[in-house]
Amino acid sequence: MSEKLLVPDIGEFEKVEVIELLVKVGDKINLDDPVVTIESDKSSVEIPSTVSGKIQSINVKVGDKVSKGDLLLNVVSSNQESSVKPIPKDTESIIKQAESALKNEKIEKTVQKKLIEEKKQTIIQVTNNNDIDPLETQDWLESLSAVVEKDGNQRAHFLIKELINKAYREGANIPYTQHTPYINTIPPEAELKSNGDQNIERRIRSLIRWNAAAMVVRANKKFPELGGHIGTFASAATLYDVGMNHFWRAKNNKFGGDLIYFQGHSAPGVYARAFLEGRLNEKQLDRFRQEVELGGLSSYPHPWLMPNFWQFPTVSMGLGPMLAIYQARYMKYLINRGLIKDEGRKVWAFLGDGEMDEPESLGAIGLAAREKLDNLIFVVNCNLQRLDGPVRGNGKIIQELEGSFRGAGWNVIKVIWGSYWDSLIANDKTGHLVKIMNETVDGEYQAMKARNGSYVREKFFGKYPETEELVSSLSDKDIWRLNRGGHDPHKVYAAYDKASKNQGSPTVIIAKTIKGYGMGKTGESVNTTHQTKKLDDFDLLYYRDRFDVPLTDEQVKNVEYFKPDEKSPEIKYIKEKRMNLGGPLPERTTYSKPIKAPAKNIFDFMKVSTGEKEMSTTMALVRMLTNLLRDKNVSPRLVPIIPDEARTFGMEGFFQKIGIYAHEGQKYEPEDSAQLSSYREDKSGQVLEEGINEAGAMSSWIAAATSYTNHDIEMIPIYIFYSMFGFQRIGDLAWAAGDSQARGFLIGATAGRTTLAGEGLQHQDGHSHLVASTIPNCISYDPTFHYELAVIFREGLRRMHEKNENVFYYITTMNENYSHPAIPKDKNCEKGILKGMYKIKEFNRYKKTKIQLLGSGTILREMMKAAEILQNEYKIDSEIWSVTSFNELRRDGMEVERYNLLNPDKEQKISFVEQCLGKTEGPIMAASDYMRMNSDQIRPYTNKSFYSLGTDGYGRSDTRKNLRKFFEVDKEHIVAYGLSVLAKEQLIASKYAKEAIKKYNIDGSKPMPTKI
Ligand SMILES: Cc1ncc(C[n+]2csc(CCOP(=O)(O)OP(=O)(O)O)c2C)c(N)n1
């Protein structure tokens, strides 16, 4: 039976051009196979077949314009039934859900009716602290205890919830609280006990503490300028040790490994453990913060500097939490797309309580809950202090964080009190102890730990007679020993165990600790702890005694490291524990296989002229990506990332074609379901549609761009954004990406100060290339024509994903439509495109006066038009150079210059700029749609006179024409400035320039655009 394949609903578009036939008569096609590509002036989309069978005839050809309902093909259907389109699965499940909802509604209606009938006129009074009937309260509490005892916590929780719901329906104003009392979430009887040897673990921990502090002190004794931190790790040692000994599984050939984001300032502790494990030696510890010579230890976690050790750069506060969330999300993405196995791997992130003030730290916690990231565990080390003083002197950071995380939907585990408190809390029959705990603010908690036991007795327990009585049998020493949860390995173990087993939501462990724990009077809990990097003999001796480090006084004074014998129980234990967990941590390894770059001919369509057809480079890019999705090696590895701008960039065709990743699939039938580019969410979707969230999108990009090491699978992330909201907005993340050795593409679309016309000052980017140039391993290009883009992109694929170079690409694309010429025949053209410049055109008719014109991005086209005017109206010859990257040219120039200066006796090298321009005639004039500084970058690498034009100043909304005139980069200004340059160089008379200035109505008295 013959079937007709018609143009489906393509939204608001009509008469859309067919640009590609993907099938021919006689081909066998399957349902959903793409058959034709159509392209509007905004985007190109493939039309999939709605039938399977053999193509009988094709009714359209390339260049035809089609609209909805037009006949594309006739297909002899291979399956009669296929013509009856089955109800899509999603639709079917929606119908089922709707049906069951209807049933439930019926039941609910009857229940509600009953409730109304049963409603009694009881008034529920919320009494807060003023208990009007303590006996009744007692009754309720006893009933609750009985339920907990008989049926467990879950049942009690259910009943309480029901009570609250009931009260709410009866009209009670339920005060909403996100906080639980200031005690541990896990009661002592529910704590799972560690099977570790606590004595030996304590000894190991003490040695790690000592060596970490010694490392910082020794470095600063030698060079006081080096700095470092002791207090941060001192407060976090137990949190790390329990994880290292019992929970964190390393990557090996059987398991992908847990991913740990260590808090940046705790690096000394991580090195100190690696020392005991035999991964680092004393010499290396002595090179802490002295990295210039190979083999030093970086101040903080920096994969760039220690590429076999650190995995995640975290020290710029706030980036760690965000990156960890998106890492966990990306891990689920890879699993749901079937690219890695689900092995129950976890992402752990260690954060400071002060760090939680960064907007980035809390900014993405909603996403973590929404996406049910039960592979994610945050540990917030609440030592109550940041750099200058208390985090929340007048409040309680733990309670505040509990509220934020619980409100966002996280599983919250508070680890506030250590085991010594257990019996006190159990004996707190009147509730006064918990009352004081709730009432005491962090400033007081901090001050108490800076003092002593008698102070705590007076200021804390002394608040109520009941609590004073509670500790009456304890000595001041006993009171001083009452420990905080984060320093108690039992409490920490129980919390980690619970967090690891939690399902359906991310977990945050909020652990209370003491900053500078064990550092004594000069360091423990005092406001200056953070920056303490020197300990005097007295403090060192105290520290040794506090943690029973087996060193003599003499050794302490020499600040010697201590490592027990290889055969000692401690060393055996520490190694065995890591062996059981798969190997050492942190460790950065890479076993991913390269991706073969697609054959050159996949880009051939971009090397021919587009003829009359005009398109933007953004559209050329999307076309190219559509093509790449047909390459079987590359296609599954592409990770398109878009922050709510797919339609801006003409990428909506991707929604249907590869789907938008959504961990729950699509629970609704989209409004536009009948359309070709319908909004399709899918559990195995490929596009990461991040919403209006550049920082999140960049975090996703980093996760995908480092997939080769963290998941051993090479991926090709392509993050497309408004160029103004790129480096300027998320510069610190881009820097972290470089440190992480990210590989992938960043596409700054709608680029150029005058090319994005109407959007105005905050949108028009004239500097992103300069920011990009600050990142050493970021390679950036500003191409003008589609073949340049193709050459650059393929080389990026080859270098990053086939040859595994640790670089990433920043490419700007524009939204101005114009026709694109064929790639020049010159065999050096491709090399030039990649090196940064090549000659695109030459006017050589008069052979008298010449100028070299260098242009990039859309301004190259203004240059080309100006050159024509100069030739036709002023008899000036010119050579026009397309500069694809001033940044790359500068890098080459710098390197060559450096070599030449350092090797004065050797044959001098010639920079690429000089190779291109050295033997040319006439002065150079360069222009781009960026600040002059962009093109000025190459000024030192040529001996010729050099002038530049650019878009310095604030952008503003207007037409492209007016903007280019305003910034003086339009063809008229280029002509006038060109003539002026030639006059200045005494190659022509100045009257020509003067005339041109007049002719083009250029106001010489107009202020610089930077001043307007
Ligand atoms: C973005 C950023 N701003 C400032 C700093 C400087 N800084 C380093 S540590 C620190 C205080 C950290 O306090 P907290 O997060 O509580 O960590 P703690 O050392 O107490 O565990 C500050 C301000 C930084 N590293 N990153």
Ligand SMILES: [Mg+2]
């Ligand atoms: Mg802190």
